[in-house]
Amino acid sequence: MKVRSNLYRKESYYGYLFVLAPVVGYLLFTMYPLLYSLYGSFTDWDGLGQMTFIGLDNFKDILADELFYKASFNTIFMMIGIPIEITLALLLAMGLNRKMFGTTTFRVIYYVPVISSLAAVSILWQWAYNGDYGLVNQFLALFGFEGPNWLTDKYTVKPALILMMIWKNIGYSMLLYLAALQSVPKDYYEAAQLDGANSWNIFWNITFPMVKPVTFFIVVTKIIGGAQIFTEVNIMTPTGGPEYSSATVVFYVWKKAFENLQMGYASGMAMLLGLFIFVITLVQFRMNERSSKDME
Amino acid sequence: MKKSLLATMAATIVLGGAIAGCSSNSQTEGSTEAGQGGTKQISFMFRGGPEEQKAYEATVKKFEADHPGVKVKIITTTGDQYATKLKAAITGKSVPDVFYFDPGDLRAYVNAGVLKDITEYVKDVDFDNLWKRGVDIYRYDGNNVGQGSIYGLPKDVGPFALGYNKDMFTAAGIPLPDKEKPYTWDEFIKVNQQLVKDTNGDGKIDQYGTGFNVNWALQAFVWSNGADWLDATNTKVTIDDPKFAEALQYFADMQNVHKITPSIEDAATLDTYQRWMKGELAFFPVGPWDLATYETLPFDYDLIPYPAGSTGKSATFLGSLGIGVSSSSKNPEEAAQLVTYLTASPEGMQQLVDAKVQIPNLIDMAEKWAADTTTKPENKAEFLRIVEDYGKPMPNTLTYNSEWYQLFFTDIQPVLDGKVTAADYVKAEQPKMQKLLDKAIEQEAKSKK
Numbered sequence: 001m002k003v004r005s006n007l008y009r010k011e012s013y014y015g016y017l018f019v020l021a022p023v024v025g026y027l028l029f030t031m032y033p034l035l036y037s038l039y040g041s042f043t044d045w046d047g048l049g050q051m052t053f054i055g056l057d058n059f060k061d062i063l064a065d066e067l068f069y070k071a072s073f074n075t076i077f078m079m080i081g082i083p084i085e086i087t088l089a090l091l092l093a094m095g096l097n098r099k100m101f102g103t104t105t106f107r108v109i110y111y112v113p114v115i116s117s118l119a120a121v122s123i124l125w126q127w128a129y130n131g132d133y134g135l136v137n138q139f140l141a142l143f144g145f146e147g148p149n150w151l152t153d154k155y156t157v158k159p160a161l162i163l164m165m166i167w168k169n170i171g172y173s174m175l176l177y178l179a180a181l182q183s184v185p186k187d188y189y190e191a192a193q194l195d196g197a198n199s200w201n202i203f204w205n206i207t208f209p210m211v212k213p214v215t216f217f218i219v220v221t222k223i224i225g226g227a228q229i230f231t232e233v234n235i236m237t238p239t240g241g242p243e244y245s246s247a248t249v250v251f252y253v254w255k256k257a258f259e260n261l262q263m264g265y266a267s268g269m270a271m272l273l274g275l276f277i278f279v280i281t282l283v284q285f286r287m288n289e290r291s292s293k294d295m296e
Numbered sequence: 297m298k299k300s301l302l303a304t305m306a307a308t309i310v311l312g313g314a315i316a317g318c319s320s321n322s323q324t325e326g327s328t329e330a331g332q333g334g335t336k337q338i339s340f341m342f343r344g345g346p347e348e349q350k351a352y353e354a355t356v357k358k359f360e361a362d363h364p365g366v367k368v369k370i371i372t373t374t375g376d377q378y379a380t381k382l383k384a385a386i387t388g389k390s391v392p393d394v395f396y397f398d399p400g401d402l403r404a405y406v407n408a409g410v411l412k413d414i415t416e417y418v419k420d421v422d423f424d425n426l427w428k429r430g431v432d433i434y435r436y437d438g439n440n441v442g443q444g445s446i447y448g449l450p451k452d453v454g455p456f457a458l459g460y461n462k463d464m465f466t467a468a469g470i471p472l473p474d475k476e477k478p479y480t481w482d483e484f485i486k487v488n489q490q491l492v493k494d495t496n497g498d499g500k501i502d503q504y505g506t507g508f509n510v511n512w513a514l515q516a517f518v519w520s521n522g523a524d525w526l527d528a529t530n531t532k533v534t535i536d537d538p539k540f541a542e543a544l545q546y547f548a549d550m551q552n553v554h555k556i557t558p559s560i561e562d563a564a565t566l567d568t569y570q571r572w573m574k575g576e577l578a579f580f581p582v583g584p585w586d587l588a589t590y591e592t593l594p595f596d597y598d599l600i601p602y603p604a605g606s607t608g609k610s611a612t613f614l615g616s617l618g619i620g621v622s623s624s625s626k627n628p629e630e631a632a633q634l635v636t637y638l639t640a641s642p643e644g645m646q647q648l649v650d651a652k653v654q655i656p657n658l659i660d661m662a663e664k665w666a667a668d669t670t671t672k673p674e675n676k677a678e679f680l681r682i683v684e685d686y687g688k689p690m691p692n693t694l695t696y697n698s699e700w701y702q703l704f705f706t707d708i709q710p711v712l713d714g715k716v717t718a719a720d721y722v723k724a725e726q727p728k729m730q731k732l733l734d735k736a737i738e739q740e741a742k743s744k745k
Binding site: 046047049052132152154234235238239240243244254260263 | 376379380383384386387404408410511570696698699702705706709742743
């Protein structure tokens with residue numbers, strides 16, 4: 001049996017106090033709104049007045065809603081940016097992990113967009129994509145291409161948004177990879193070189209597996225974040241783009257809740273999105289566990 | 297020891313409760329705090345561009361000076377964040393005492409008990425000297441808008457007039473448009489075609505006739521052709537009317553057939569707005585909120601009526617934004633005083649008009665303002681004609697929500713690109729829009745219970 005001293009008690013008492021603050025915050029600002037929204041999703045509620053319980057009617061309507069599918073498709077489509085971003089971030093990190101002139105400057109350059117306000121960045125890119133005066137088309141014109149009006153064409157609006165998001169976020173993933181690369185023991189590389197491994201072998205058998213936990217972390221958080229894209233879309237294409245081609249699920253939820261007085265319906269969509277994120281994340285964790293076992 | 301642990305935990309929970317209390321009940325923070333020396337505090341939430349915010353903040357200062365004992369707490373947001381913030385405040389039951397609201401939300405807010413009936417507080421207002429159309433959209437008797445109690449007063453009315461670049465006409469040697477008699481649609485195309493030019497001889501067109509944004513300018517063409525989005529009862533979507541299709545086709549043909557506007561993709565407002573400001577467009581809409589900005593235009597411009605379709609009469613929309621009082625306000629009288637000061641008092645109005653962010657709400661002041669032809673545009677009287685005579689409210693403000701109306705513009709791009717005819721479009725779109733409108737009507741009925 002443990003002997004409990006007064007000192008120990010006192011410490012635990014402060015411990016509880018410190019633990020309590022975030023727990024109360026979580027219950028109040030996360031759990032309560034979540035449950036409220038869950039209840040809201042079963043009601044006919046305009047966000048202003050009475051909530052009338054209607055069971056699963058909202059979900060029936062959502063599953064028959066063309067625009068909901070369109071927005072879901074757009075959201076998933078825009079996740080194409082994630083593998084591109086991760087690959088580029090890893091390559092960049094490996095490049096900047098060498099001893100060469102100017103690496104610090106480059107690290108800063110790539111990280112600046114990450115800490116910039118997303119709203120400001122969106123407005124900046126909105127200008128860059130302008131069909132007439134935009135930087136992007138002026139750049140293309142140097143090579144004799146005539147660029148489209150990126151944000152008002154349903155075929156270019158999604159790639160345009162993806163490109164911008166990669167630019168905005170790549171510094172974050174790069175920095176994580178950089179930290180991971182620096183913690184790979186140097187002896188591994190030396191040993192491999194002595195054994196005559198080429199650089200591909202070294203990358204595939206040492207670097208890649210060693211940074212795998214970081215890759216896993218980035219993939220999971222990116223997909224969660226990707227499912228919730230809103231600000232960029234809302235600022236750059238405030239009407240959801242031509243024929244709703246850039247509207248995401250969160251954008252559609254926001255439209256319904258705050259513009260069309262259908263808070264109950266919007267809550268229902270938010271619940272479905274939450275469920276989607278939960279399931280995807282669960283699957284990823286399972287897959288990660290399995291592949292970790294394979295490696296052993 | 298154990299006791300004090302419990303005590304601390306209890307204290308923390310109480311503290312947490314207090315935080316919760318703040319978040320759900322903060323309307324008290326704005327309105328009931330009696331403050332020092334018996335001053336009453338009211339909160340005022342509004343939106344606008346930097347110029348407008350400055351003008352309104354200064355006017356509120358003056359209100360405080362004229363009403364000792366009332367302090368106004370200002371909450372501002374940019375235009376695009378306003379609706380979200382206000383609706384979040386309503387859901388969280390912390391509605392500001394005085395706030396802007398969209399006329400389209402009037403019924404929802406009244407039915408949900410958010411807006412206060414201020415009829416008895418505004419008895420002293422001289423309604424004969426206020427734009428009737430501006431005031432009537434804030435009257436509601438529980439069934440119809442336009443009659444009954446007053447739930448707000450117009451911040452302003454926004455007549456969306458048509459402007460033209462005078463210098464461009466003079467340079468091309470084309471007689472200036474008649475400010476009394478609108479162009480017919482054919483005449484409008486012809487005069488535009490004369491103005492599409494390659495001015496510097498590099499083989500590329502750099503001066504265009506016009507470039508309208510479909511969201512804001514299509515109404516002028518539809519209405520002047522005798523068609524509309526809704527029937528008289530606001531319960532039926534009427535876009536499948538051939539006259540509607542004709543107007544929409546005319547609008548799309550300006551780009552695709554007559555080539556009087558910048559290329560298809562460039563129709564977004566930003567581009568044409570910039571082109572107009574650079575003097576590359578002959579015709580462009582002008583709202584009163586643009587006047588301060590347009591003072592610096594490098595050319596002379598003036599206002600004319602919109603080209604008229606088969607009715608022979610011009611049409612355009614008359615926008616407005618209301619200022620109302622929260623039904624939960626603890627100081628409704630002071631709140632209503634602020635509303636009337638901002639909307640109907642000569643002192644408040646003069647200050648806002650001088651800041652060039654709106655046309656006067658007071659008819660006598662507006663007439664004096666319009667008669668002054670020394671400031672641009674010369675024909676300001678056109679603004680007043682829209683307000684008094686031919687301006688109409690936007691269709692989306694006539695229904696409980698505007699989802700049905702938004703769908704029309706969401707799907708419209710193929711028509712503007714010339715890939716789908718207007719006739720086919722309206723036929724395919726009408727049932728979808730009707731379904732959403734039916735839903736809105738159903739929703740409204742439920743909200744009255």
